Amino acid sequence: MAENKSVLVVGGGISGMTVAVEAAEVGYKVHLVERNPFLGGRVAQLNKYFPKMCPPYCGLEINFRRIRPNTDISWMTTSEVVKVEGGPGNFTVTVKTNPRYVNENCTGCNKCAEACPNERVNGFNYGMDKSKAAYLPHPMSFPMRYVIDKSACGGDCGQACKAACKYDAVELDQQAATTELKVGSIVYATGWKPYDMAKLEILGKGEMKNVISNVMMERLASASGPTAGKILRPSDGKEVKSVAFVQCAGSRDENHLSHCSSICCMASLKQAFYVREQYEDAKAEVFYIDLRTPGRYEKFLNRAQADENITLTKGKVAAVSENAETGDVTVTIEDVFAGVKRQATFDMVVLATGMEPELASVGGTAATLAEGGFAVGDLQKPGIFSAGVAKAPVDVMTSIQDSTGTALKAIQSIVRS
């Protein structure tokens, strides 16, 4: 049996949390390292899951509930792995924890934010609004603790936040700290980021206000989003009565992401339902290459097909233009079944941007990467594993199943070494 019976999980999204609770609940110690100031990752930013259309907070809350009392899980937010040394059963890992400037005394009372004079671009809402420089990442943040964005809180800003806190929770002199961990195996659950729209040369380069990405659409539809859940278009706050969904915006494209991101078809159908649920007369058109709704997801597709106001058109959008006066967006396609080039104008266009794996951007990655930046699954280095989207572009359900299996692999590796 290995000297170190603990597992390092890199990434505290739905996959990382799942690996952590599964391993810890069978008696192994887990270090869960997350770069953001909160756990939950991309799932926390979703409005609803497909196909059940339930809010992701349910699933997240269960995981938080399992993590909180478990003394075998030690989680670290605002932290990144910077170095990995050693081998299976005996890794030495260096973790850098960046200052949060708010300590455990925080009760989440919001007084610091109220007093904070400065604002910052809100990354949680993909830059569609601003928050105070002293902020709670999102309403259900775990840990329920504020953060101060020091880059946006210069001058007297920090003191103003500190003065407003009755609990002595603001620590403006916090410094970055380095921790050394001894672990037996490592699981990368580093997830993904949305593909950068600026790289999509023929789809507006991210420069058109009413051409948004699918992740932005999740925030627009979310009660905790910039519009409190009302789907309004960014340029003028108009209610959207016609929305185009552009599939494979970056995915399945060797000039961008050569892989199929696998979730975008379902995500766009789901978002078409968001629009249809909010506005009775709204129309949605999904432009696709192939609609990939495998297995029981086919029923979800059938539901969209049955809706007269949802049109599914085979033909990839390859030109987008925005009317400077009205803000309306015109897309050009070849309708493949009709064999005709066609232009259509919408209030707003949602690009189904794909999932770009984050693993390559994680410092000190010890994992072997495959083409496209995903971790090699089989034949990975001994003692190193990956779970969820770090390994392949998959949906939440598959990520969780994969993570449960990966927890077992990580444990086996410790037991064998």
Next chain:
Amino acid sequence: MSDIMVEPDLNFIKGLTASGADTVKKCYQCATCSVVCNIAPEGGPFPRKEMVWAQWGLKDKLAADPDVWLCHNCGDCTKHCPRGAKPAEVLGALRKATIEKYAMIKPLAGIASSFAGSFVVAAIVIIGLLAAIGHLNVLANYHEVGEDGHVNIIFNNFLNTHYVDAVFMPLFMLAVLTAGYGVMKFWNDICDGAGLGKYTGRNALPSILPTLLQIMQHNVFSACGVNKDRKIPHLLALVSFILLFITTNWAVVYLYVLGWEPGSYSSLHNPLKWVGNIGAIMLLAGAFLLIRNRKAKEATQSSSAFDWNLLYLILLIGVTGFLAQVIRMAGIVPGAQVMYVLHLIFIAQLFIFAPYSKLAHLFYRTTAMVFAKHTGRDLKVA
């Protein structure tokens, strides 16, 4: 959509793959290409439909498809293709297949892909004829030394211009006739393919002049994205062909209408020589720039031997023609004669293979553009 019976011709697909369309099977029919193409018409745009037809091996449908020729190889489809299926290159290979299909003398079409092969055929024709008329001794002295000591080389003395004409006029007529045969078959097939039936040829006559004017404007080339800078070089090459054609006919007038002596107009004082030389310079510049453009884009847009053969042939015609004149004027006796014969062989190569080499695009693309105008499917131009 009506049902169609798909009868794939596997050999056709293999042939395409061998002639530069090895990427055709990568296409997954997303239709990005049809949208990013700046010149494809709204109704039935290309090249997406051609890609699937090519994958299915629908040889006859593709041969009867004018859109294969409406494509001007801008390369925008290849640039934006998410699969690296290179539609521009595939359509280039399809054009080659069409040329081969409508070839009247099939063996020549087979040789056209090989520069060396076509050169040998042309050389055999020219040298054989020279031998037949007893002029094979290239190094014999057919020059005169003038009173001022200047060496005057008169090609007519070495190789009588009437013999040259007796060879090239039939070669030219053969090219025109065999190309005409291909064009007529092509025209019938595209009319059939569009469900227009016979006799549409006469109705299309009014579309010919506007098409020729459009070709001279070269405005389709301006609409290209990636290959925009090809417009001037291609126009140079085209205009040079026209100028050199005029020059040739002008000489015919001197020789056979006005009854001038061969060679009597070969001094630079004759305006015929001015036009000829301007044409030659444009030909050289056009060929050089076209080759340079293709070389520069080699990493992203592949060119086949079919493409290179024509460009290098034009360049060689220009170079040998120009050198023959310079060496003749400088009085370098053996060099001038060798260069002159080489020049004649390259021209013969151009003529003999005109309906089978890439030069055939002159006939087929023009025909397709006339058809497009006739049927109201004009290309979108800048």
